[in-house]
Amino acid sequence: MFHVFKTFPNKIHALWDVNIHIKKGEFVFLVGPTGAGKTTFLKLIYRGMLPSKGQVIVDGVNLARLKTSLVPYLRREIGVVFQDFKLLYDRNVFENVAFSLRVVGTKNAIIRQEVNNILNIIGLYHKKNTNPHLLSGGEQQKLCIARAVVSHPLILLTDEPTGNLDPETSWDIMKLLFKINIWGTTVIMASHDKLMVDKAQKRVVRIERGEVASDTRKGIYS
Amino acid sequence: MQRNIFFYIQEAFLSTKKNGIMSFATIISLTATLIIVGMFLLISLNINLFLNDIESQLVAIAYLKDDISEEDINKLVRDTSELQGVKEVQYISKEEAFQRLREDLSEHEDMLAGIPENPLPASIEILVTETDFLEEIAFQLNQYNGIEEVNYGGQLTKNLIIVFDFVRNTGLAIISLLIFIAVLIMVSVIKISVHSRHEEIEIMSLVGATSWFIRWPFIIEGFLKGLFSSFLAVIVLIKGYLYYMEKVRMILPFLNISSDQSILIRIAVIIILLGIFIGIFGSMISLRKIRYEEL
Numbered sequence: 031m032f033h034v035f036k037t038f039p040n041k042i043h044a045l046w047d048v049n050i051h052i053k054k055g056e057f058v059f060l061v062g063p064t065g066a067g068k069t070t071f072l073k074l075i076y077r078g079m080l081p082s083k084g085q086v087i088v089d090g091v092n093l094a095r096l097k098t099s100l101v102p103y104l105r106r107e108i109g110v111v112f113q114d115f116k117l118l119y120d121r122n123v124f125e126n127v128a129f130s131l132r133v134v135g136t137k138n139a140i141i142r143q144e145v146n147n148i149l150n151i152i153g154l155y156h157k158k159n160t161n162p163h164l165l166s167g168g169e170q171q172k173l174c175i176a177r178a179v180v181s182h183p184l185i186l187l188t189d190e191p192t193g194n195l196d197p198e199t200s201w202d203i204m205k206l207l208f209k210i211n212i213w214g215t216t217v218i219m220a221s222h223d224k225l226m227v228d229k230a231q232k233r234v235v236r237i238e239r240g241e242v243a244s245d246t247r248k249g250i251y252s
Numbered sequence: 253m254q255r256n257i258f259f260y261i262q263e264a265f266l267s268t269k270k271n272g273i274m275s276f277a278t279i280i281s282l283t284a285t286l287i288i289v290g291m292f293l294l295i296s297l298n299i300n301l302f303l304n305d306i307e308s309q310l311v312a313i314a315y316l317k318d319d320i321s322e323e324d325i326n327k328l329v330r331d332t333s334e335l336q337g338v339k340e341v342q343y344i345s346k347e348e349a350f351q352r353l354r355e356d357l358s359e360h361e362d363m364l365a366g367i368p369e370n371p372l373p374a375s376i377e378i379l380v381t382e383t384d385f386l387e388e389i390a391f392q393l394n395q396y397n398g399i400e401e402v403n404y405g406g407q408l409t410k411n412l413i414i415v416f417d418f419v420r421n422t423g424l425a426i427i428s429l430l431i432f433i434a435v436l437i438m439v440s441v442i443k444i445s446v447h448s449r450h451e452e453i454e455i456m457s458l459v460g461a462t463s464w465f466i467r468w469p470f471i472i473e474g475f476l477k478g479l480f481s482s483f484l485a486v487i488v489l490i491k492g493y494l495y496y497m498e499k500v501r502m503i504l505p506f507l508n509i510s511s512d513q514s515i516l517i518r519i520a521v522i523i524i525l526l527g528i529f530i531g532i533f534g535s536m537i538s539l540r541k542i543r544y545e546e547l
Contacts, residue, residue, distance in 0.1 A: 076458070099463075106460035116455055120266070130459035135256055181459070 045070055045081070046240040052218065054184070057211045059227050060220040062237040068220035071237065072187045075218070076108045077101055089184055106134055109178030109215075113190040115170050117162045117177075124149070124158040127177045134181065148176045152206060168199035172206060179210055186210060188219045192226055200226055256465070263469035264476060267445050278441045279481050282527065285434040286485035290523050292423040294493055297515060299416045310380045312390055312404035315373045318346075320398040325374075328396060332378055335392055337385025342377045346370050373400060431530065438477070438534020442470055446538065471535045478531020482524040489523070490516055 045067045052058055060068045073079045074086050077093050086093045089107060096104060117126055124145055131141045149155040152172040154165075162170055171191055178186055188207065192200035204226055211217045221227060227234060236244040268275045314332075316325065325343060333341045344352075349372040378393075380386055390402040446453065456466050493516070 102457070102460045102462045102465075104460075105458060110458050116451060116458075118452055118455065129455065132259055133456050133459055133461035133465055177459070 045074075045237075048084075048237075048240075048242055050235060050242060050245065052216060054216055055211070055214055057208070057217045057230075057232045058219070059230070059232055059234045060218060060237060061222060061227060061234055062243070063222065066237045067240045068237055069189055072110075072189055072218065072220055075185070075187060076105060076110055106181060107184045109175075109181070109183040109186045111171070111174045111178045111186070111188040111191050113193040115162075115174050117170060117173060119161065119163050122159050122161055123154060123165070123173060126162055126173060127180050130177050130181055144180055148180045151209070152176050166199075168195050168202060171195065171203055175203070175206060175210070179215065183215060185216045185218065188217070190221055190223075191219065192221065192223045197225055201229070204230060256468070260468040260472050264472040267449060267469065267473050268476070271441075271445055271448055274441055274444055275477065278437060278477055279484070281437055282434055282477065282481035282530065283484045283488070285430050285530075286482050286523050286527055287488055289427050289430055289526065290485060290489040290519060292427050293519050293522065294489070296420045296423050297519070299420060303413060303416055310382065310386070312378045312380065312386055312393070312402060313375050314378065314393045314402045315375045315400045317398055317400050318373065320374075324398045325376075328398060329376060332376065332389075332393065335385075335389055337380050337382060337389065338378055339381050340379040342379075344375050344377060346372055346374045349373070349375065431526070434530045435534050435537070438474060438530055439538045441477075442474055442535045442538040445473060446470060467535075467539045470539055471532055474531035474533075474535030475528060476531070478527040478529070479524070481531075482527025485527065486520045486523050490520065 048067075048071070060071060062068055070079070074081055074093075075088060077086075077096065080094055088104065091104065093104070118129065121129075127145045127148060128141050131144060136144075146155065146158070149158055152175065154169060154172060154176070157165065157169070162173060165173065175186075175188070175191070178188075186207070191207070192203050195203065200223060207217055207219065208230075233245070233247050235242060314328075316328075329341050329343055332338060347370070350370045353372065378389060380389060386404045390404055393399055393402045453466055457463075
């Protein structure tokens with residue numbers, strides 16, 4: 031990101047002159063108090079919004095110049111996980127994960143293979159016919175991650191994935207994210223879970239009132 | 253593509269099931285609209301047939317006195333042919349007139365049995381190009397003293413045409429209005445359906461579905477609702493029409509009511525196409541914008 035500004039119509043400056051470079055394959059924590067601009071930061075990457083000023087370049091593509099009709103193809107390279115899951119409760123675990131492959135027109139045989147594979151990795155294969163609302167919070171979060179990475183994206187964005195979970199489950203999720211990172215996916219995780227950030231020993235970008243306050247390798251939360 | 257179609261159809265059915273009551277209400281109102289449209293079509297079709305019937309009878313008949321000479325008849329026919337608006341003039345002798353009557357009453361020959369001699373006058377039939385000329389022609393013919401009387405159905409025909417034109421035009425206006433309302437209903441139903449699935453749409457757009465991919469299930473939903481409604485409407489219309497046609501035939505046997513299958517089929521096709529059009533067009537309107545930003 032180069033000199034990125036984001037001002038909302040109500041004149042609130044969500045991001046102010048943010049400059050940051052994230053390399054391929056990195057694992058980055060985005061920390062800071064609620065309302066500091068972490069979520070805005072993530073949205074700019076998957077083009078959930080456009081910056082008011084400045085450039086966002088993802089995988090060599092300047093998002094401001096990306097045609098709307100090509101946005102879907104950007105999104106196929108980016109997996110997104112939210113704190114509030116956004117699962118579909120009218121279909122089972124398998125179909126929730128398969129959904130992101132179906133919408134891009136993947137063949138059924140490949141869908142079956144890929145989905146079963148990822149469900150095995152996250153340890154939910156035995157519950158693949160269960161409805162997601164019967165799963166625990168941690169399991170639902172894992173399911174979201176599975177849905178985000180089943181298509182092997184270049185980048186995984188997670189917004190407070192451990193926000194509502196106990197430390198043990200949270201660490202489980204973290205381990206899963208590390209694993210995904212090791213496969214080569216760039217992971218950007220917004221969080222204010224001090225415990226997890228300190229334990230992980232990864233790059234930490236701190237955002238305060240829309241500005242980058244600090245950027246440290248092997249950083250800790252504050 | 254084929255895989256996608258299955259997905260779209262599946263999603264469309266899922267959505268219909270999810271909004272069961274709304275779907276039911278839509279289908280009912282769409283069916284009702286299409287039935288009314290179909291009724292107007294059938295009525296205006298029959299009016300057309302009836303008008304054609306009348307218009308082909310643009311005839312004035314001049315009855316001749318019995319003592320008229322052959323020479324006078326020839327002169328009369330010649331003179332009449334030269335009048336403005338006359339298409340054809342035909343002389344019908346007493347014998348021919350009687351022959352025609354006998355044919356018309358062939359099923360009731362006993363009625364003729366009591367008639368000793370031919371009571372019918374000779375006549376000339378004048379076919380005109382337009383009803384407007386009838387009056388003038390009749391006036392001209394009345395000047396000849398060989399003519400007993402001139403008959404024509406001009407004024408009645410004219411009035412009937414005016415009335416039917418009015419009915420037809422009003423019908424057309426009502427049909428347009430109804431179609432407009434039906435499209436509005438479809439728009440709001442699809443909007444509700446979009447809203448009830450906004451989470452799914454959000455996820456679709458997040459995992460990289462193209463906007464058309466997101467739209468198709470809704471368009472298919474509209475299409476299916478339109479198709480289903482129009483089938484219902486066609487069944488009701490044809491059943492109803494055939495039933496009432498029999499009744500009307502019994503009461504007013506002289507009316508020329510169409511029971512031609514090809515016409516019914518044509519109306520069925522119109523109704524079905526209209527239903528599909530309303531369904532698809534309604535969904536398209538409510539889906540003009542699927543946005544990627546700020547979902």
